[in-house]
Amino acid sequence: MSANIEFTKGSGIRLYTSHDEEYIDAVSGTFNLALGYSHPEVVEVLQKQVKDLIHVSSSFTGDLAADVLNSILEHAPQGITDGWMRDIIGSTANEGAVKIANKFNGKNEVISLSLSHHGQTLFATNISGNAFRRKSFSNTMHSQHAVVPAPYCYRCPFSAKYPNCGYLCAEAVYDYVEYGSSNHVSCMIMEPILGNGGNIVPPAGYFERIKKICEELDIVLISDEVQTGIGRTGYMFASEHFDMEPDIITLAKGLGGIGIPTAAILYKPEFAVLEKWEHSYTSGGNLLSLGAAKKTMEIVSREGFLQNVRENGIVLGNLLNGLKEKYGHFIGDVRGMGYMWGLEIVDKDGAPDVKLTNRIIDNALTDHKLILRGSRYGFGNVVKVRPALTATVDDIEEICGRLDKIFSQVKTVTHASYSL
Numbered sequence: 001m002s003a004n005i006e007f008t009k010g011s012g013i014r015l016y017t018s019h020d021e022e023y024i025d026a027v028s029g030t031f032n033l034a035l036g037y038s039h040p041e042v043v044e045v046l047q048k049q050v051k052d053l054i055h056v057s058s059s060f061t062g063d064l065a066a067d068v069l070n071s072i073l074e075h076a077p078q079g080i081t082d083g084w085m086r087d088i089i090g091s092t093a094n095e096g097a098v099k100i101a102n103k104f105n106g107k108n109e110v111i112s113l114s115l116s117h118h119g120q121t122l123f124a125t126n127i128s129g130n131a132f133r134r135k136s137f138s139n140t141m142h143s144q145h146a147v148v149p150a151p152y153c154y155r156c157p158f159s160a161k162y163p164n165c166g167y168l169c170a171e172a173v174y175d176y177v178e179y180g181s182s183n184h185v186s187c188m189i190m191e192p193i194l195g196n197g198g199n200i201v202p203p204a205g206y207f208e209r210i211k212k213i214c215e216e217l218d219i220v221l222i223s224d225e226v227q228t229g230i231g232r233t234g235y236m237f238a239s240e241h242f243d244m245e246p247d248i249i250t251l252a253k254g255l256g257g258i259g260i261p262t263a264a265i266l267y268k269p270e271f272a273v274l275e276k277w278e279h280s281y282t283s284g285g286n287l288l289s290l291g292a293a294k295k296t297m298e299i300v301s302r303e304g305f306l307q308n309v310r311e312n313g314i315v316l317g318n319l320l321n322g323l324k325e326k327y328g329h330f331i332g333d334v335r336g337m338g339y340m341w342g343l344e345i346v347d348k349d350g351a352p353d354v355k356l357t358n359r360i361i362d363n364a365l366t367d368h369k370l371i372l373r374g375s376r377y378g379f380g381n382v383v384k385v386r387p388a389l390t391a392t393v394d395d396i397e398e399i400c401g402r403l404d405k406i407f408s409q410v411k412t413v414t415h416a417s418y419s420l
Helices: 040-052 062-073 090-105 122-126 135-140 168-180 206-217 287-300 305-326 354-368 393-408
Strands: 007-011 014-017 022-025 082-087 109-113 145-148 185-190 220-224 248-251 263-267 331-337 340-345 382-385
Touching (some): 062 263, 090 185, 122 135, 168 185, 185 206, 305 340, 354 393
Antiparallel strands (some): 007 014, 014 022, 331 340
């Protein structure tokens, strides 16, 4: 994606340059703009807060933080009744969740999924399931961590076929605990939908199996909802939709509504084990973050808001699947729900075509003023489509119309490789 474009203002799903060129952002920034650019209600709250008081120590924001937490917990899955708001980014929220699990059970090993993404700090990078992100930091990462296969049915690592696969990817947890661990597995962290890994949606029954395994092995289950939370899938929490039954949930990104950094850790009451000084940051629970989160929760909680995302998400999915039917020679799979979708780009043999994926994304920006993102920071082969939750059906149709034009430019060249 070009860094030479200078945007000066934004509204809804649209960005504008100083020359009034209009771009459509089909991915909500970095999936953190739940309400799009410059939502007037959130802007009003922030303007007033900036005028009155921008910062005060979190020692004095406890009541406000508790009020915001309660507004989130009202919609949390059953049993999730407590929380922590001393983070502003998903990376440290995930670290905090692991700290909680470690202190709760006195163990220290973490299990995650291949292709998972849990943050950019050293620790969060280490527990993520993408090796390329750790190559430059091997000497500074020493946490006990294991990766088990993701529930990636389209490219099952066992060459099995759902539903007659026996959930071999889930069963792999047993193998690690039995043969690879030091018998100190504290927790398993996983995204309800693997976002950066390629918008991988687990099959029905997967989380039921994972929960049973975690309970049997006394493993704390952490749901990383940094990308899926606060309505992205059409449900306030994807954990609840998938009947995941986690012990701990992390939130960030969309919680800030229009890009204000804020994060939260939610958990069952028995996991309220941390002291304030064990996980706290200078800007954690700051006034701007809390104000944005409270207003965002108010808006997303309104009657019909999430129903609209679910219904429009079906429209988006149908349009994207229509593109797959039209361009099936290089769109291998379409998967998602709500406003969280991915298109898997493949070559003539069905193998991942990373080069073509990146060309599609670059061409979308330069020739069609459409902002897209790819999986695995450009190392993956999935084009992600995730507009702001405020996007209308007209917006969705415009996004898919531009995608149609982009895909129509993909031409077959020598030996059935592809170019733009």
